[in-house]
Amino acid sequence: MKFLGLVWSNLKRKKLRTALTVLSILVAFLLFGFLCAIKEAFTAGVTLAGVDRLVVRHKVSLIQSLPASYEQRIAGMPGIAAVAGQSWFGGIYQDPKNFFASIPVDPEKFLDMFPEYSLPAEQKQAWLKTRNGAIVGKTTLDRFKWKIGDHVPLTSPIWGEPQGQSHWDFEIVGSFTGMKKGTDTTSLIFRYDYFDEAKTRNKGEIGWFTVRIQNPDQAAEIARKIDEEFANSPYETKAEPEGAFAAGFAQQIGDIGKIVIAVLSAVFFTILLVAGNTMAQAVRERTEEIGVLKAMGFTNELVLVLVLLESCVLAAVGGFAGLGLAWLATLGGSPAPAMLPIFYIPTRSLITGAGIVLALGVIAGALPAFTAMRLRIAEALRRNA
Amino acid sequence: MNWLSQILSVSLFNLRTIPERKGSAAAAAIGIAGVVAVLVGVLAIAEGFRKTMTVSSAPDVAIVMRSGADSEMTSGFSRDEVRVLKDAPGVARNAQGPLASAELFVIIDLPKRSTGTSANVPLRGLEVQAFDVRGNVQMTQGRRFESGKNEIIVGAGAAREFAGLNLGQEIRIGLNTWSVVGIFTAGGGVAESEVWCDAAVLQPAYHREDNFQSVYARLTSAGAFTQFKDALTTNPQLKVKVLRLSEFYAEQSTAVIEFITTIGVAIAALMAVGALFGALNTMYSAVAARTREIATLRALGFGTGAVVVSVLLESIVLALGGGVLGATASYLAFDGFTAATMNFQTFSQITFAFAVTPSLLAMAIVWATTLGLIGGLLPAIRAARLPIAAGLRET
Numbered sequence: 001m002k003f004l005g006l007v008w009s010n011l012k013r014k015k016l017r018t019a020l021t022v023l024s025i026l027v028a029f030l031l032f033g034f035l036c037a038i039k040e041a042f043t044a045g046v047t048l049a050g051v052d053r054l055v056v057r058h059k060v061s062l063i064q065s066l067p068a069s070y071e072q073r074i075a076g077m078p079g080i081a082a083v084a085g086q087s088w089f090g091g092i093y094q095d096p097k098n099f100f101a102s103i104p105v106d107p108e109k110f111l112d113m114f115p116e117y118s119l120p121a122e123q124k125q126a127w128l129k130t131r132n133g134a135i136v137g138k139t140t141l142d143r144f145k146w147k148i149g150d151h152v153p154l155t156s157p158i159w160g161e162p163q164g165q166s167h168w169d170f171e172i173v174g175s176f177t178g179m180k181k182g183t184d185t186t187s188l189i190f191r192y193d194y195f196d197e198a199k200t201r202n203k204g205e206i207g208w209f210t211v212r213i214q215n216p217d218q219a220a221e222i223a224r225k226i227d228e229e230f231a232n233s234p235y236e237t238k239a240e241p242e243g244a245f246a247a248g249f250a251q252q253i254g255d256i257g258k259i260v261i262a263v264l265s266a267v268f269f270t271i272l273l274v275a276g277n278t279m280a281q282a283v284r285e286r287t288e289e290i291g292v293l294k295a296m297g298f299t300n301e302l303v304l305v306l307v308l309l310e311s312c313v314l315a316a317v318g319g320f321a322g323l324g325l326a327w328l329a330t331l332g333g334s335p336a337p338a339m340l341p342i343f344y345i346p347t348r349s350l351i352t353g354a355g356i357v358l359a360l361g362v363i364a365g366a367l368p369a370f371t372a373m374r375l376r377i378a379e380a381l382r383r384n385a
Numbered sequence: 386m387n388w389l390s391q392i393l394s395v396s397l398f399n400l401r402t403i404p405e406r407k408g409s410a411a412a413a414a415i416g417i418a419g420v421v422a423v424l425v426g427v428l429a430i431a432e433g434f435r436k437t438m439t440v441s442s443a444p445d446v447a448i449v450m451r452s453g454a455d456s457e458m459t460s461g462f463s464r465d466e467v468r469v470l471k472d473a474p475g476v477a478r479n480a481q482g483p484l485a486s487a488e489l490f491v492i493i494d495l496p497k498r499s500t501g502t503s504a505n506v507p508l509r510g511l512e513v514q515a516f517d518v519r520g521n522v523q524m525t526q527g528r529r530f531e532s533g534k535n536e537i538i539v540g541a542g543a544a545r546e547f548a549g550l551n552l553g554q555e556i557r558i559g560l561n562t563w564s565v566v567g568i569f570t571a572g573g574g575v576a577e578s579e580v581w582c583d584a585a586v587l588q589p590a591y592h593r594e595d596n597f598q599s600v601y602a603r604l605t606s607a608g609a610f611t612q613f614k615d616a617l618t619t620n621p622q623l624k625v626k627v628l629r630l631s632e633f634y635a636e637q638s639t640a641v642i643e644f645i646t647t648i649g650v651a652i653a654a655l656m657a658v659g660a661l662f663g664a665l666n667t668m669y670s671a672v673a674a675r676t677r678e679i680a681t682l683r684a685l686g687f688g689t690g691a692v693v694v695s696v697l698l699e700s701i702v703l704a705l706g707g708g709v710l711g712a713t714a715s716y717l718a719f720d721g722f723t724a725a726t727m728n729f730q731t732f733s734q735i736t737f738a739f740a741v742t743p744s745l746l747a748m749a750i751v752w753a754t755t756l757g758l759i760g761g762l763l764p765a766i767r768a769a770r771l772p773i774a775a776g777l778r779e780t
Contacts, residue, residue, distance in 0.1 A: 016669060020662040027659035031652065038648070060559050061492040061505060063458070063732060096455060157459035234560065238494070238503075248502035252727045252734065255500075263423055267656055270419035274663035277412035281670060339644055 003302075007310045010282070018314065021278040025318025025360070026325070028271040029353060033326020035260045036349035041340040042256040044182045045246030048116070051216045052081075054223055055245040057208040059236040063088075065205035066235050068196075074211055077229065079222050081214050084113035087207035089195065091154035091168065091188065093144070099338040100140045101187040102154060104195035113210050116179045123148070123174030131194050133173035137185030141175045143337055148172055152188075162198035186341040210242070268360065275364035279311045283368040290372050291380025304373040311365025312358065319357030323350060391691035392698075395682060399675075399699045406671060413667035413700075414707035416660035417756050421711030421749040422718075423656055427649030428748075429719045429739040431642045434726070437737040438638040440574045442631035444607040445477075446518060449600040449617065452626045456637065456730045457490040457599045466623060470600045475613030477603045479517065485602040486515035489587050492733050493558050493580070495547040497725070504725070506547055507579045507733040508537075508558070510587030518603045519571060526552045527567030532583050538567035540577035542736030546725045550580070561590050575634065578725070578736040601630070637730045657756055664760030668700050672768045679768050680776025689769040696768050700761025701754055708753020715749075716741045 011018045040047075056074065058064035065087065075083045084106065091102035107127050111119060119127075119135055127133045136146065146152065153167040161167055170190055178185050196203060213222050223239035230237045240248075250256065283290070290303060298306075327345055334343035403410050449470055454460035462470070471485040478484060489510035497504045513532060516522050530536035539550045549556050555564045563582065571577050588594050604613055614627040628636070672679070679692055720741040728735045 017666055020666045020669075024659040024662035024666075027655055027662070031655045031659075034655075035652070059494065061494045063492050063505075090459075157453060157455045232560075236559065248504075251497060251500050251502040252504050254724060254726045259427075263427070263652060266419045266423050267659070270416045270656070270660060270663070273412040273415050274659075274666065277409050277663070278666060280408060336644075336647075 022318040026322040029322025039260045049243035053242040054211040056239040059238045082212040084109040085206035090158040104192040117176045119176045126173040134170040134190035135174040139185045279368040300373045307369035308365045312361030315361030395695040396698045413664045416663040417707030418711035422715040424653035425715040431645040433740040438634040446630040452624045475609035486512040487597040505733040510584030521572040536566045537582045542577040668764035672764045693765040696765035697761040701757035704757025712749040
């Protein structure tokens with residue numbers, strides 16, 4: 001610790017160079033933060049998926065619906081704790097660019113199935129009393145500056161409009177927030193009874209079912225049993241754990257994880273060169289001084305540690321500032337709520353980032369540090385004479 | 386000595402000293418190479434997607450959907466409506482009748498080859514005239530499906546990305562079994578992501594006996610579009626939306642292309658800022674190392690302009706070297722790389738190949754040059770401002 005002063009004055013010697021290096025490291029970690037947030041936006045469904053939940057959908061494709069009667073049949077099977085149906089409404093508010101998910105559900109069953117959505121009790125009561133009532137996630141409520149009590153008109157290219165009306169009318173009776181970080185609070189959830197009565201086709205059908213099982217260890221077995229139950233019917237099912245379903249859906253967009261890792265590798269390789277170059281220059285300029293230090297009795301190991309410490313301080317100042325800035329920036333919410341409904345940096349990414357900060361410091365400093373360690377006193381002192 | 390020859394001699398002198406500063410010069414150049422590689426790599430995804438969506442659209446082909454539909458998925462026509470549509474003025478004809486095909490578009494669940502996870506693969510039912518309407522469909526393996534049979538042909542992209550679609554294989558969709566009898570290409574367009582079958586067989590399989598979702602029509606000429614469109618939109622029996630195929634695909638692809646382009650440029654711009662600090666570092670130390678030389682040159686009568694331009698040139702040469710390196714690397718790594726992604730308008734997969742186009746490469750060089758220019762400017766000004774006497778004294 002007593003050598004920190006020495007490290008600090010070395011860094012201060014070429015202020016401009018130190019500043020430029022720190023800034024380039026800062027930018028790299030800012031980018032790291034943003035990319036982690038983007039990746040999380042695509043894969044949050046996997047991380048947040050309930051281990052005790054299955055998704056049951058039509059085997060041929062997600063866009064085909066299942067008979068509502070399946071709810072009772074699934075609920076009657078052994079090992080099942082609860083069943084809640086959902087459908088894709090595809091509602092449009094004014095312009096398709098204003099996209100958010102809109103889903104008809106049975107209010108009680110839905111709120112029971114997804115405890116991660118928190119809705120004040122009196123708003124739940126209002127929802128149960130209002131047939132065309134809808135609850136809206138806080139993000140979307142704020143985005144369009146809606147208030148409880150507002151009426152929101154939606155159109156749906158998939159379902160058309162209720163007979164004799166130009167749009168679907170929803171009254172906002174409540175707003176939900178997420179209990180867990182990363183919960184999607186952009187949806188508009190409304191009542192299935194209102195939906196089923198007003199729609200003109202596919203009456204009595206539901207998009208997909210979420211099923212809670214009593215014992216998460218039996219997930220695979222119960223999924224197989226559900227599929228067997230409906231095999232060889234006109235509506236065969238595909239049941240799978242919610243996490244697997246979410247992962248498969250994310251894969252449909254593309255291998256976001258792989259793209260993010262490829263970009264980050266390019267970024268860190270670049271920054272490693274910049275930082276490594278700075279450290280190499282610093283050691284080269286100070287050859288004589290290092291000779292003096294060694295002549296005064298500094299051991300080889302101590303010189304090695306001093307140089308490594310210097311590069312780690314550079315990496316830490318730039319890296320932690322970058323991570324911090326990225327974190328502050330994501331607190332403001334998503335820059336594109338329609339495309340990326342969720343936008344935050346998960347804690348595990350921040351920890352990984354901190355690890356990379358240290359690794360960057362050590363690797364960038366390694367070569368110059370070894371050079372400094374190996375310097376022979378006589379040569380070092382002679383070099384500039 | 387005139388100004389130009391001053392610049393030339395100082396610049397050449399500078400460039401010849403680059404090998405002495407290999408490490409720091411390489412760090413600056415590779416920094417810029419990284420920026421350019423990421424920029425080109427990400428934008429190649431958007432370009433490839435755009436290419437797939439636009440290559441397939443002949444100017445004389447039109448698509449008709451129900452008005453209000455945002456894609457074929459949400460459109461629908463009865464058999465009677467289809468008959469009226471096909472007989473509209475402007476539709477080209479051959480011996481079999483109008484060159485128009487009424488089609489059905491559904492989605493089936495097939496595993497991706499790469500991950501084994503489910504993907505939404507588009508399954509299209511067509512009428513036999515469809516091949517002449519599209520005009521660019523080539524069978525590369527096998528043959529076309531026969532009318533009335535449970536046979537499918539598979540686009541080359543779909544056959545590559547999704548499992549179970551090889552020639553001769555059978556797939557089960559719902560309660561029906563279909564055999565793959567052919568693989569086709571369609572000029573690299575969207576159709577290559579699709580699986581095709583006879584519309585008349587698909588209708589009962591999906592309980593849509595008298596229903597179609599869209600009509601594709603080849604027009605007598607590209608100019609006949611207005612006539613065709615006006616005839617349909619003014620017909621009180623119909624509520625339709627008529628688009629040129631090119632407009633239709635452009636509408637479907639803008640959201641994805643904008644999203645990828647915005648993210649790609651944002652990432653590259655941030656990276657560019659980081660690399661710029663690296664380049665500045667290199668050029669500042671290049672100038673610092675040469676303080677005495679620069680002072681000597683100035684004392685000999687070289688102008689500040691010559692010194693500034695020479696430093697800028699050196700920085701641009703390094704940046705260009707990096708830019709060319711990055712662009713070449715991303716061309717080799719990404720051009721033709723095949724992938725599939727979700728088109729949210731149709732909620733189904735589109736297969737495409739990354740395209741590193743000449744305009745992307747040109748853009749890469751522009752970025753690199755700009756970075757070189759900015760990275761060299763401040764150090765160049767410092768070099769020019771050096772007081773001669775102090776510079777000469779420096780060791």
